[in-house]
Amino acid sequence: MAAAHQVFDDFTRRYDKPAFGLESTLIDGKETAVREVVVATTPYCNLIYFERDPEIVGTRNDPRILVVAPMSGHYATLLRGTLQTLIADHEAYVTDWENARD
Known part of the structure; x- marks a missing residue:
């Protein structure tokens, strides 16, 4: 019974x-x-x-990239590692979906 309650609570x-x-x-x-x-x-x-700080970025012509986060009930912040890597040499955008439960 406790295990079933835990599963329900997690979901x-x-x-x-x-x-x-x-x-x-x-x-x-x-x-x-x-x-x-x-x-x-x-x-x-x-x-x-x-x-990114325009004074350091200067006249770089970095490519733009759109990261589309999944709408499966997870927050876009799960893509934090991907975005951290991309922002060094891309103009990075991400979709931040509203929670469908709200």
Whole structure:
């Protein structure tokens, strides 16, 4: 009985959305500040851009990349490691879906 209760609890528990925590990256060997900027908002999704310090990025022409997070009830922050790698040499955007339970 306790095991069944635990399974039910695991499936129905609500978890707080964690922060991305991507505060800096290395560009050309220099520590570069990064900040999250919401560039578009809809009732079901926010589009987040990871803006790198323009003074360090300068005139680089890095490619833009859109990371589409799964809508399976997980937060986009699960892609934190992928985004950390990408923001060093890409203008990175990610979809941040609203929780369908809300």
